[in-house]
Amino acid sequence: MLAIDEKTITDAAVEQMSATRDPRLKEVMACLVKHLHAFAREIDLTPEEWIQGIKFLTAVGQTCTPYRQEFILLSDTLGMSSLINSLHDRRATEKGTKTSLLGPFYRQDSPPRKLGESILSNPRGPQICIYGRVVDSTGKGIPNASIEIWQTDDEGVYDLQRNDPSVMDLRGWYHADAEGKYYLRTVRPLGYLIPMDGPVGDMIRAQGRHGFRPAHIHFLIGAPGYRELVTALYLRSDDHIDSDTVFGVTESLVTEITPHDPKSPIPDLASIQFDFQLASARAEDASGRVGADPSKIVKNA
């Protein structure tokens, strides 16, 4: 029998999990136990602190509903979601646009729209044009690429936050043309506070963080034979562009709104030009939807 102490416990735990049938689950759990234990040892965690952690995790779980995923918010605010996205990008064999957080407001069945149409049902606030191309890793246009877009309105509010779930607004599903080109109308989005009324909000306040996300526009882009791209474009002018609470911003996704761009398909509007680059899919490629479908996550849990 092992004398269990702060050194032997890790091997004992990994050994007891060694009969795990799924080889990937076995290595993931062994790695998790090793790192969790290393954390507790390094910080010399006390029983009171451990109880606080148990209370916090319990509260996070009990805050989840079919329309709210507090564990994803925790993952986002600890930088874990952003890290998972970066690891996903690193596994690509060809270069492409960086992944960013899907966030909790993605909805399937976005309304189909024609190129040039607006994603707003009742346009309000400063209108802009977003245009560019969907290209492959060599820069060649991908015909008919699928482009889903969703964002807040000019007050930083999503449709799901302002209306009942039957209303679809501030989102749309476009297809690029035969050369991979796209363009659409939308409103300049506003940044917003993450939900601060739960345990993650308590954590953010205790950490002296502001809790804001800078203004951004979400995209889910795909085409047969290519890795699905979940990303977002960020507005450089936002006060929180350097301190996104969920670490979605990275330099290559930061854009400028150009007041007068003669190349824009809608030259009378201010515009953002951005080309999305998709890497080829490999058989083993998986979805990059970090944060998708909170309702399914809760219901299936």
Place this chain on the structure above:
Amino acid sequence: MLAIDEKTITDAAVEQMSATRDPRLKEVMACLVKHLHAFAREIDLTPEEWIQGIKFLTAVGQTCTPYRQEFILLSDTLGMSSLINSLHDRRATEKGTKTSLLGPFYRQDSPPRKLGESILSNPRGPQICIYGRVVDSTGKGIPNASIEIWQTDDEGVYDLQRNDPSVMDLRGWYHADAEGKYYLRTVRPLGYLIPMDGPVGDMIRAQGRHGFRPAHIHFLIGAPGYRELVTALYLRSDDHIDSDTVFGVTESLVTEITPHDPKSPIPDLASIQFDFQLASARAEDASGRVGADPSKIVKNA
């Protein structure tokens, strides 16, 4: 602005938490983020696997009730609770009996009993005597030390599992005599399965583990000026003595039932002799109750 990638994200997250007011919370969270990220990087965690983890943690949180603490069970089965106990023991400045898991069945207000009395309201099954001394780090008896004891019956069931919460059975609160000696009657306990009907049970099955705890008897021992001791005695004869699902067993807490012990205060019963050793308390000592009060943990969460 940082270009966020799988390397820079950890520094970015720690930097954003650097305004945390409580210095201990600041170092704990920075350490947690560092180790969590190291785990994800080492195992190259995919978005699908991450979603599975989010689903699992959500289910664990939603399985908690005022009478069930699934996050403590998760901590127990990952060896974290045992590790926290070992770290707590290591912080003692004097030697003492090792800490073991408090478990989810501790109750305050155990019925006071006189030395020699039984903890069973209706004795049934093979009765035994437990006796010994509560001593300090030099081996000197601690007069009037408080001894709380609780355990399963001879079928591996606690009072809370068999009866409504108004019934107190299989537990008692004793005080050692002027020389630190104690003795009491009880029944030989039986090992049992941890709760297997929740997400932790799913994990245990996927890992090919049996889910059993070996037979044991819980103790909470204290005296003014000494560190409170939460521990348990384990029966060597149990089939699962080498494979406790929650890693509470350690060599120094394993005991034998002696059929005929002439030194026992109740020589007509089989007996366990065990001396509990308490280290002196320091001002900064905190409770070692890892796993206490699941109802409070849920209610305050």
